[in-house]
Amino acid sequence: MSATASPDAYHNPLRDSRDKRLPRVAGPCALVIFGVTGDLARRKLMPAIYDLANRGLLPPGFALVGFARREWADEDFTRIVHDAVRANARTPFREDVWDRLAEGLRFVQGTFDDPDAYDALADTLHTLERERGTGGNHGFYLAIPPNLFPVVLERLSASGLAQHNDDHWARVVIEKPFGHDLESARELNTLVNTVFPEDTVFRIDHYLGKETVQNILALRFANQFFDPLWNAHYVDHVQITMAEDIGLGGRAGYYDGIGAARDVIQNHLLQLLAFTAMEEPVSFEPAELQAEKIKVFKSTRLVEPLELTTSRGQYTRGWQGEIPAVGLLEEEGFAHDSGTETFAAITLEVDTRRWAGVPFYLRTGKRLGRRVTEIAVVFKRVPRLPFDQTMTEELGQNALVIRVQPDEGVTMRFGSKVPGSSMEVRDVSMDFSYGQAFTTSSPEAYERLILDMLLGEPSLFPVNDEVELSWSILDPVLDYWASHGRPDEYEAGTWGPASADEMMARTGREWRRP
Structure with a gap:
């Protein structure tokens, strides 16, 4: 087991002795996507989440939260995810899988620099913890341009959403580019690590x-x-x-x-x-x-x-x-x-x-x-x-x-x-x-x-x-x-x-x- 693996309801101290060929199912958690209206989210992220659910690799109480400026209700977001999944999912569409996934879909409207929007996000995540049993475990996917990283990271920190302890985890996912030269990469790494420790930072290189x-x-x-x-x-x-x-x-x-x-x-x-x-x-x-x-x-x-x-x-x-x-x-x-x-x-x-x-x-x-x-x-x-x-x-x-x-x-x-x-x-x-x-x-x-x-x-x-x-x-x-x-x-x-x-x-x- 990795040193960065988190405590969750599925933790098994004997996991290292298990048959490594067995699939590992994620523990209770919620995933927040910033930039959920973008092309990456529609073509890749939403379909991938459905495919994971279809393969039985997400927990029953998994929740997906979209964060964007659009004035959408939860129902609007659910329709967007449905259309993206229908158009781009790798695995066959199954109504029973979709219905279970849709129960955990939520949308938070706001701009990336609006403190009130992050308060609303925190309330949404707390509600999901009570209703869906997410355990307070949150992943934040920054599907946004790098110039927006500083304000989102600052707001996540100020709202307390980036807190990580023995009872729950908080992780951040960053898409490339990771800077445009060595100096800017160092600045970006320093910025990210002031909010999220390095073992909670996941830089996506999709080729890997x-x-x-x-x-x-x-x-x-x-x-x-x-x-x-x-x-x-x-x-x-x-x-x-x-x-x-x-x-x-x-x-x-x-x-x-x-x-x-x-x-x-x-x-x-x-x-x-x-x-x-x-x-x-x-x-x-x-x-x-x-x-x-x-x-x-x-x-x-x-x-x-x-x-x-x-x-x-x-x-x-x-x-x-x-x-x-x-x-x-x-x-x-x-x-x-x-x-x-x-x-x-x-x-x-x-x-x-x-x-x-x-x-x-x-x-x-x-x-x-x-x-x-x-x-x-x-x-x-x-x-x-x-x-x-x-x-x-x-x-x-x-x-x-x-x-x-x-x-x-x-x-x-x-x-x-x-x-x-x-x-x-x-x-x-x-x-x-x-x-x-x-x-x-x-x-x-x-x-x-x-x-x-x-x-x-x-x-x-x-x-x-x-x-x-x-x-x-x-x-x-x-x-x-x-x-x-x-x-x-x-x-x-x-x-x-x-x-x-x-x-x-x-x-x-x-x-x-x-």
Whole structure:
């Protein structure tokens, strides 16, 4: 059991001896969502809560409270949640499950800086404690822009709602971005921790809730035949890619001035690097897992010079398949001279005995060739091939590819003889697919992360040190780019600017084309 797990009616002192395959049900609690009228709440949070209820993972007295400026009654909020669940839930809609969940839905109207609204919220939560048996346990989900964090945190503190003791818990959930550089991340962490102790803060990186990301740990540490090869003796390099085929129309308010590196590399891709490069933890207790990731971040450095080992780009007009696509500067809301990058690639090394000399290439971009997130561990070529060159001219390097999305699974690429009378060796792939191997569909990331927060299980949530160390890795790149002109251009539907290919070609390597 985690040190941050809370006392609740479901606490069992023998829990550590239970079968770990058994699902854990959250104890009595209420979840308050600030920004409940936003897109995130409707598309992800409300459906995830229903799916948890549908799977029997929420307690009978669970309560969900929406907080927003809209002048809604409880009935209006219930209808909004119902429509969001109907439209976006992963599991089938069941009236009996919905009726039980709806009994615990409440809405509090008010602005984020209104003390009276927080008094009304406190009254609502006390009433739910009496009527629903929530035990005084409250989670506060800040699905709001970071500039609103200070006022909400201040009001939660002043109203006494952030109090945490042995009888009940109070936790806060924060969505990325966790700052925009190291200095702002430190300021944000200090601000949050003045109200909520670090062991009650849950920073959401939804990629860490994906089944395939968690499967990296199972793949590495539950299988003996990978471990002897998982090091610099056999690995040539690692490519970590998050590519999207969509543009940024309608997202200028969030994305302009942020860019691809801050939006994806600082959090998602560096976390994937940590899972790939970390040593085996003593156990999978949260503190042990986080300690190994922190060691990786402390050992990670940029490969220089940055003008040769990094690349940034901005998409221009092109074609997404058979559909014409406009360039970023033509997207609504973006200035005609915006210097925001939509593609970013960097080269890192992890200075540990296991990985010394192995480059890790991280890239992300919008309007690329297709939507895919993957980790490709590319192995060195064999020292000698006992074949004529013509027999192996189509043979590439062995690779283990972990597909995070959309087709979750693992692919191994290796050489095999082509059927026939001649000796010809060519690449073939052996594929494992989640969808084919398991009869049950994978839970959405938000299902896992919301449940873990309610259970007080912080393994999949970055802590202060992880956030600050990741910014310390990325900040020099951002500073360099800020003083070196505009991003390179690339056509929509391609795989990024020419500078990204040149970055790899200088070392005799090339990007995968998933």
